[in-house]
Every structure is written in structure tokens, then in C-alpha cells.
Amino acid sequence: MTDVDVAVIGAGIAGLVTAYTLREAGADVQVFEAADHVGGRMTTLRRDGFLIDSGAEQIPTRGYPETWRLIDELGVTGVPRIGRPVAMWRNGKARNGVAHPMGLLTGAGLAPRARLDLMRAVRRRPVSGTVAEFAAPWHRDVLDYLCQPVVSGFFGWDPARSAAAPFVELLTSFGSSSGWRTYRDGMDTLCRALESTVDVSLSCPVDEVTANGRVRIRAGRAEVTARSAVLAVPAPVACSLYADAPEFVRASTFRPMLKVHLMLDHRPASRAYLVAVPSVENPAVSVILFDHLKHPGRAPAGHGLVTLIANPAVVPPLLDAPDEEVVHRLLGAAAPFVPSLATGVRGHVVHRFRHGLPEATPKALALRAGFRPDLVDYAGDWVDPSPCSESAVRSGRRAAARVLRRKELG
Numbered sequence: 001m002t003d004v005d006v007a008v009i010g011a012g013i014a015g016l017v018t019a020y021t022l023r024e025a026g027a028d029v030q031v032f033e034a035a036d037h038v039g040g041r042m043t044t045l046r047r048d049g050f051l052i053d054s055g056a057e058q059i060p061t062r063g064y065p066e067t068w069r070l071i072d073e074l075g076v077t078g079v080p081r082i083g084r085p086v087a088m089w090r091n092g093k094a095r096n097g098v099a100h101p102m103g104l105l106t107g108a109g110l111a112p113r114a115r116l117d118l119m120r121a122v123r124r125r126p127v128s129g130t131v132a133e134f135a136a137p138w139h140r141d142v143l144d145y146l147c148q149p150v151v152s153g154f155f156g157w158d159p160a161r162s163a164a165a166p167f168v169e170l171l172t173s174f175g176s177s178s179g180w181r182t183y184r185d186g187m188d189t190l191c192r193a194l195e196s197t198v199d200v201s202l203s204c205p206v207d208e209v210t211a212n213g214r215v216r217i218r219a220g221r222a223e224v225t226a227r228s229a230v231l232a233v234p235a236p237v238a239c240s241l242y243a244d245a246p247e248f249v250r251a252s253t254f255r256p257m258l259k260v261h262l263m264l265d266h267r268p269a270s271r272a273y274l275v276a277v278p279s280v281e282n283p284a285v286s287v288i289l290f291d292h293l294k295h296p297g298r299a300p301a302g303h304g305l306v307t308l309i310a311n312p313a314v315v316p317p318l319l320d321a322p323d324e325e326v327v328h329r330l331l332g333a334a335a336p337f338v339p340s341l342a343t344g345v346r347g348h349v350v351h352r353f354r355h356g357l358p359e360a361t362p363k364a365l366a367l368r369a370g371f372r373p374d375l376v377d378y379a380g381d382w383v384d385p386s387p388c389s390e391s392a393v394r395s396g397r398r399a400a401a402r403v404l405r406r407k408e409l410g
């Protein structure tokens with residue numbers, strides 16, 4: 001049986017940040033990762049000259065202070081601005097200007113009255129209740145042409161279930177879409193930089209965690225004991241590994257997400273790199289991403305890479321469907337928005353996330369106030385809970401600080 005100071009389960013960005021921070025403070029840390037690579041939901045697949053971001057797509061310049069601090073600390077370079085508009089689909093056209101000051105003039109799909117309502121709604125903080133309740137007093141467009149397409153397309157949320165507070169927080173903290181960036185060499189760049197600073201056991205799925213004075217981690221036939229452990233996995237996974245997970249962890253549910261990446265022999269015309277599609281316009285596809293516009297290096301010269309994110313309503317039945325059925329369904333749904341899409345597809349990749357993004361329900365938010373992790377601690381985007389990688393980075397820093405504090409006391 002091996003013995004370590006701290007065991008971290010999961011080498012997504014939260015687990016890697018936890019381990020890196022602990023290692024910097026001199027702790028003996030071992031990370032256990034089920035997959036054969038690090039990154040979790042911030043992974044990039046490299047195939048035939050295409051760079052396919054399987055989960056996260058971009059980071060903003062504003063509102064991600066912990067991420068930018070880490071980028072500086074690790075000396076990571078090559079995080080250029082995307083420099084292309086974000087659009088909302090309405091009445092047969094992509095309306096540019098979402099998350100941009102220009103949108104106040106052009107509307108970006110919102111009627112003039114709805115633009116005013118949106119500004120008034122966002123100013124009314126603190127916000128409680130669900131996204132649908134937040135939008136209910138205002139012009140119908142606030143829900144149909146902003147809240148629903150953004151929360152469903154970006155976070156996989158159902159507006160009737162998920163809390164409004166984290167959404168409004170993100171809406172106001174990200175700043176203009178003109179400041180949104182992506183990693184030139186793939187969204188896994190920061191995770192790969194972190195991996196080089198810590199000890200990670202890849203292809204090592206943990207089966208069970210128990211705690212009784214010390215923590216025991218069982219991975220297949222191997223057993224490791226540790227002074228403390230950090231479960232840096234989605235909350236439902238943490239509950240399946242550790243039977244004594246507190247109530248907040250049990251209440252932290254996730255929504256599934258599904259993406260289809262299409263490798264094309266041409267670059268379809270679009271000014272926007274991202275087009276959000278409201279449910280009222282199309283029930284199956286939520287977002288169309290022109291990855292080759294996000295960064296030209298995402299596809300070989302003359303080729304295109306387009307990603308389709310499924311509407312949450314169609315995700316559950318498609319999660320276990322064969323790839324060909326998923327591609328057929330989403331390609332058919334997206335064809336009216338990008339007419340040249342149906343021709344020239346030379347390959348596809350389907351990414352399924354059973355635990356796509358934390359759902360951030362009002363119940364989970366309320367229970368968080370009483371959350372006091374012990375020698376089994378937690379990190380991940382659900383701890384805050386905010387559906388973005390900044391939240392995962394922040395949670396990793398905080399989990400490491402708690403572990404160090406307990407170590408000093410013990």
C-alpha cells in the first residue's frame with residue numbers, strides 16, 4: 001500500500017490547479033486520472049490537422065482573474081482574441097452583436113423594448129429564483145432571444161430549473177465578446193502546462209474513497225492511503241466514489257451536453273464565429289460554432305471546422321444513440337442555418353458529456369452556505385457553483401488552501 005500526503009482524484013483543470021498549488025507549497029501530492037490524458041472537459045483532440053476542442057471553447061479577458069494569474073505564473077503564451085462577432089439567430093438571419101455594446105444599437109435579435117428591459121433586469125440584484133423566473137416580468141424576447149439560448153447553448157441548462165444568480169453574474173462579469181479569447185494551441189494548453197509540474201497517474205480510475213482518520217483510495221487492486229484527499233470530479237461522480245459526501249455535494253446536479261464536430265473540405269461563409277439558436281427558432285440545435293474563425297489553426301488551410309451543440313431537450317435520448325444517428329439529427333437541424341454544411345463533410349467527432357455542466361439549482365446554492373469539507377475535500381466548477389473553467393480554477397486554489405490549513409493545524 002502506497003502512502004501520500006494528499007491524493008487528488010481527477011486531472012481536469014480543478015484537480016491540476018489543486019495539485020500544482022499544493023506542490024508549490026511543498027506538499028507531497030499524487031493525482032489519479034481515469035482517462036489517458038489530462039484536461040477533462042478542457043481537452044483538445046488532434047486529428048488530421050484539425051484541433052477539436054471537445055468541451056470548453058473560449059475564455060474572456062475580463063472576469064477570469066484566477067485563470068489569468070495562472071497563465072502568467074506558468075508563462076503560457078498564445079491566448080489571442082477571437083475578434084469575431086457572436087450572433088443570435090432570428091427570422092432567417094444571424095444577428096451580430098450578442099454580448100457587445102453594438103448589440104444595444106443593433107438589438108442582436110432583441111426588440112427595442114426588450115433591450116431596455118434587459119438592462120433594467122440585470123441592474124436588479126441580488127437575483128433569486130430560476131432563470132425563467134428572472135425573465136418572466138420582462139418582454140418575452142428577454143427569455144426567448146437571450147436567456148434561453150445562452151443558458152441552454154452555453155451551459156446546457158433548462159431555464160425553468162437552473163438558478164438565475166450565476167447566469168446574471170457571468171452576464172455582467174465577462175465583458176464584451178470583443179475580449180473573448182481562445183488558446184492558440186487548443187483549450188487544453190493550460191492543463192498540459194500544469195501537468196508538467198505535478199505527478200499524475202493516467203488511466204487510473206479510482207473506484208472508492210473511504211475516510212477514517214486517514215483517507216483510503218482504491219483504484220482497481222491498488223490501494224493508497226493519504227492524510228487528505230481532494231475529489232476534483234463532477235459532484236455526482238464524487239457521490240458515487242465517497243459514500244459520506246455531504247448534502248451540498250448530493251444536491252449539486254449536472255446537465256448533460258452533446259457536441260458534434262464536423263470536419264469540412266471548405267469554409268462555410270459566416271461573419272460570426274458563434275451563432276446561438278433559440279429553441280423557438282429550432283428545437284434541436286442550440287449553438288453553431290465556426291471553429292476555424294475562432295482561430296485559423298483549428299483546421300488545415302482551406303478546410304473548415306464547425307461544431308454543433310445540441311439543444312438540452314434532445315440530449316437525453318441522443319446520449320446513447322450511435323454517432324451516425326446523432327450526426328444525422330444535428331446536421332439536418334443545422335442545415336437551414338448553414339446551407340453548405342450538408343456537402344463536404346469529410347469526418348465527424350461526437351462528444352458526449354453525461355456531466356456537462358453544473359446545473360446550479362436554487363437548492364444547491366442554498367445548501368452551499370453550510371458546506372464544510374473535511375479531510376475529504378472537493379474541487380470543481382460545481383463547488384462555486386458557476387458553469388465555467390474560472391470557477392474550477394478558483395475552487396482548486398481554495399481546496400488547496402483548506403488542505404494546507406488543516407495540515408498546519410494537524
Ligand SMILES: Cc1cc2nc3c(=O)[nH]c(=O)nc-3n(C[C@H](O)[C@H](O)[C@H](O)COP(=O)(O)OP(=O)(O)OC[C@H]3O[C@@H](n4cnc5c(N)ncnc54)[C@H](O)[C@@H]3O)c2cc1C
Binds near residue numbers: 032035054056381
Ligand atoms: C460543452 C462544454 C463547453 C464549455 N465551454 C466553456 C467555455 O467556453 N469556457 C469556459 O470557461 N468553460 C467552459 N466549459 C466548462 C469547463 O469546461 C469546465 O468548467 C471545466 O473544464 C471543469 O473542470 P473540472 O476540473 O472541474 O472538471 P473536469 O474537467 O470534468 O475534470 C474531472 C476529471 O476527473 C476525471 N475522473 C472522473 N472520474 C474519475 C475517477 N473515478 N477516477 C479518476 N479520475 C476521474 C475525469 O476524467 C476528468 O479528467 C464548458 C464545458 C462543456 C462541457
